[in-house]
Amino acid sequence: MFNGLRRIFRNFTEKVSGKISKETLDETLNELLFQLVECDVAYTVAEKIIEELRLRYEEKPFKSKGEVLDALKNIVLNVLKNSKGTDFIRELDKLKAKKKPVAIVFLGINGVGKTTTIAKIAKKLKDHGFKPILSAADTYRAGAQEQIEYHARRLGLPVIKHKYGSDPAAVAFDTVRYAEKHSYDVVLIDTAGRMHTDIDLVNELKKIVRVIEPDFKTLVVDALTGNDAVEQAKMFNEHVGVDNIVIAKMDADVKGGVALSLAYELQKPIIYVGTGQKYDDLEPYDPEKIVSLILG
Ligand SMILES: Nc1nc2c(ncn2[C@@H]2O[C@H](COP(=O)(O)OP(=O)(O)OP(=O)(O)O)[C@@H](O)[C@H]2O)c(=O)[nH]1
Ligand SMILES: [Mg+2]
Known part of the structure; x- marks a missing residue:
């Protein structure tokens, strides 16, 4: 379950932790967008995820993998929480x-x-x-x-x-x-x-x-x-x-x-x-x- 998403987020995390240029960031986010779509994430959702990541990065560049992961977790959780899991x-x-x-x-x-x-x-x-x-x-x-x-x-x-x-x-x-x-x-x-x-x-x-x-x-x-x-x-x-x-x-x-x-x-x-x-x-x-x- 979720192997595809796990892999592309792991990839992304490797690429954007630490200092990177604006071009590299854009490129990496763009790449992530298409990889998400390939993993059955609807285009609107993929776009939302990468825009969120961009905003957060611009506010405060990710210094470590841990910071990228925290941002991703928070963003993905917010998407999933659009649907309430009811008892x-x-x-x-x-x-x-x-x-x-x-x-x-x-x-x-x-x-x-x-x-x-x-x-x-x-x-x-x-x-x-x-x-x-x-x-x-x-x-x-x-x-x-x-x-x-x-x-x-x-x-x-x-x-x-x-x-x-x-x-x-x-x-x-x-x-x-x-x-x-x-x-x-x-x-x-x-x-x-x-x-x-x-x-x-x-x-x-x-x-x-x-x-x-x-x-x-x-x-x-x-x-x-x-x-x-x-x-x-x-x-x-x-x-x-x-x-x-x-x-x-x-x-x-x-x-x-x-x-x-x-x-x-x-x-x-x-x-x-x-x-x-x-x-x-x-x-x-x-x-x-x-x-x-x-x-x-
Ligand atoms: N691996 C897996 N197989 C499932 C799951 N749910 C259903 N299946 C399998 O999917 C196949 C179709 O399931 P059904 O419950 O017959 O589907 P249905 O919607 O009632 O199908 P129709 O009555 O023909 O419209 C069966 O072989 C199920 O065993 C699941 O959560 N995981
Ligand atoms: Mg049936």
């Missing part, structure tokens, strides 16, 4: 005291990790004494129901499903009703993933949202898709609405820029980061921890 379990706990059941719809294009993330969150909820229930509202992809049923079985949780090809909004609605009747407290709704440019998907999601009025619309993005994850997030936010974000497959991403880009460009809470294929491979978004992974 999602606590948030759900508070909400469930007022309203039962709490409903969460998971959005995202195909293959990003929605179903796996639902299973991971269900496991966390169960471990914290909640009574979650799963909703197989992906009635579109062959095997989708078997996949969520498999997780439900392993986790010892119920799942509500209809036939393939049936209306996903009806599945979601039935799950909420079932949860009310049998006092389940959190409904986790799986949805089909298609291309985010697919109008049918958008309409399908809009209908689910209209019918059940979920408490959270949680977007799952794949860290490996880099800057496209930001585009997806903007699209879903515009057309369906996004309340918070999970970045899946962070473990498989060698670059690392996507967290910075999403935090800065979306400014929505990132609730979790997926770090593997096992149920427990889901960590709270923690800007401090990410900074220490990138900058030591």
